[in-house]
Amino acid sequence: MESATAHARAPKQGRSRQSFDRIIEATIDLLRERSYDQITLAEICQLAGVSTGALYGRVTGKDELLRAVQVRFFERLDQAFTEEAQRIAAQAHGLAQVVPAVVAGLGNLLKENASVLRSFMLRGAADEVIGAAGKKSAYENHAKFSRLVEACKAEIRHPNPARAIEASMLLIYATQARFLGLDSFGGKGEARGWEELLEDLSDMMLAYLLFVPGR
Known part of the structure; x- marks a missing residue:
């Protein structure tokens, strides 16, 4: 089975992996409320409790993030x-x-x-x-x-x-x-x-x- 990290850059440390897990979970929670085009990356990061830098350290943007979330x-x-x-x-x-x-x-x-x-x-x-x-x-x-x-x-x-x-x-x-x-x-x-x-x-x-x- 494909891993969610297949669409994201490999983490350099365990903390990065945990942060990305929170980003994915936050995205899923927000998708239960409204469509992806109505959600911002800043909003996702705020809900996940991480910086936008942490997100861009793993993916290039919303499209790549959605692929990881889908997995x-x-x-x-x-x-x-x-x-x-x-x-x-x-x-x-x-x-x-x-x-x-x-x-x-x-x-x-x-x-x-x-x-x-x-x-x-x-x-x-x-x-x-x-x-x-x-x-x-x-x-x-x-x-x-x-x-x-x-x-x-x-x-x-x-x-x-x-x-x-x-x-x-x-x-x-x-x-x-x-x-x-x-x-x-x-x-x-x-x-x-x-x-x-x-x-x-x-x-x-x-x-x-x-x-x-x-x-």
Whole structure:
């Protein structure tokens, strides 16, 4: 797994490493409140309790810092996805239980981290490093949940289970991402409830997996 220091100059001493850790944590805290373009480096340093010189001793500016922050944040997000997938595997049995658990698990993890993910998404459109890391994390974490549905393959009636799982998971993610403002359209779910959306998506996914096309 890539280290957050991959996008920063190596520290000359332990104190420098600790200062940079505080800078990364301060940045994540601020990203939960507002977008990265609304945050200044001076503000980050003030919250972290370090000088701006300490920051520029490790990175060249905001773009490089955001790359390092993304690595640290994705380490935690990937672990959260792994733990949630393990929880579902242990507690949900059969397609009727697994599908709602997968839809809710994916959606709630996105919802809890949407404010931070939004900054990565917006910056990723112009920064190839951030964009590639975001796609890689999303693909790997999605796969963890897709495998849970694949384990119920015997119950799926669609003649092409793999295709049905891939298509429905893609639809689930796209709908949740749009609701949460994690796409170019921004949030579209203000007029309806989140829990209602999760229920509808679960019902639609189950119906599709159990559907036998007439063609």
